[in-house]
Amino acid sequence: MKLDEIQKRLLREVADLHKVPEGAYNIRSNSTSAGRRSTENIEIVSKTDVSGIDIFIKPNTKNESVHIPVVLTESGLKEVVYNDFHIGEGADVVIVAGCGIDNCGNQDSQHDGVHTFYVGRGAKVKYVEKHYGSGDGKGKRILNPVTEVHMEEDSTMEMEMVQIKGVDDTDRKTIADLKEGAKLVVRERLMTHGEQQAISTYTVTLNGDNSSADVVSRSVARDNSFQKFDAKIVGNAECHGHTECDSIIMDNGRILAVPGLEANNVDASLVHEAAIGKIAGEQLIKLMTLGLDEHEAEEQIINGFLQ
């Protein structure tokens, strides 16, 4: 696997990868495969009709992981990639995706990853997705991920989505449908600065009895950045849904939170919470009484908040 220093740094940022990962992996670099390994239980196959891969995880595969990071370092590169995850019944796996863009040129670089998950009955998935941008060129770093999740009975999916630095434009769409007893937990952490824009839209449909969804976003908008968090939960059965948007605004940052709950069954229980505000003055003062200056206090509060 040949990667230069910038590509290696991006890999560390998006996948905590310092070397070749254990388990199955597929590393995509500037639209080509920089390395791939399938294992006995996890098979990675290239798609033939479009760009992307199919990941087949055998039923009852336990405690295995798949890493599929993407790095872009060529300015002006634009790609759409389709990755489908077929997760067998009763499997218990960790999937780490993520995209890092380093754009030193003047043309926009863009990666749109379309991820579709078919989560088998009783399977358990932890999905981690990190986005990161760097480079001082005029070209924008753009990421528009689409995540589709189809959950069979009694399956569980925990999604951790993180975008803390350097991505100029994001329009993220997440769509999920859940059958009986399925459980979806989403933890999104987002920080925007400069002139960045980030839009995150969720539509979660609870179709089965005893299904549940908990979608929580914590975000910070600094400088002149803008964020929109649009989370909709549809309850079509006896189910529990909760969405929460908890945000800090600084400087001229702007945030629009759009609550959306749709109950189509009398036993659906749906809750939405949203709070947007600047850092509380008393939090700053408390940390200043510990000897931190105002800037250090802000950093501590934000780091904690986005942890």
Add this chain to the structure above:
Amino acid sequence: MLELKNISFNVESEGQNKEIIKNVDLVIPDGKLIVITGPNGGGKSTLARLIAGIEIPTSGNILFNGEDITESTVTERARMGISFAFQQPVRFKGIRVIDLLRLAAKKQLSGADACEYLSAVGLCAKEYVDREVNASLSGGELKRIEIATILARSTALSIFDEQEAGIDLWSFQNLIDVFRHMRDNIKDGSIIIISHQERILDIADEIIVIKDGTVVDNGTKDEILPGLIGTSSALKCRKQ
């Protein structure tokens, strides 16, 4: 040593200029535990906040170890060695107890170090170090963590603003033990406690009585306490 020279503090309230602190002169000597008491609304907490730099006096000067700190910021005073425990501890989403103790101690605390500070305030360290300092903690737990951060700082001057407010009897007994222990290990430092609980007044070296923004009495515990018993400046703990 802390000196307050002719300190006044005014606020604008409903278009009127209100005097909260009026020409206060005070000396807080080293090696002493001082309790500031007096009726509610008399200006005790304001005085404590003026010393910490959270409020800036309208006139007068504050000297800390001979240096004029009247214009110094909260951060500068903290770095000079002034600690302040809030009456209403602040909550933080995502910041853990261990993080707060590390910020207070200004070093990488080990689990054992953190345990020492938390045990001193009657908390089992294992259960608390990784908890977030957020709304999941009760008022009493937050107060104890607040005091633990002051212990971790171990500065020349520690100010405690009405720590007994809103805590249960068990915590109150524990609180007195913590203060007594600090008193026994005071060395060159000094401790200011804002309180009107008789049992806290009872561990003071000196008592200052503040009423209507002025110092109405100031002296050793033996001189002042007998005159306060039974007044709102020296309340018995209600559950006793």
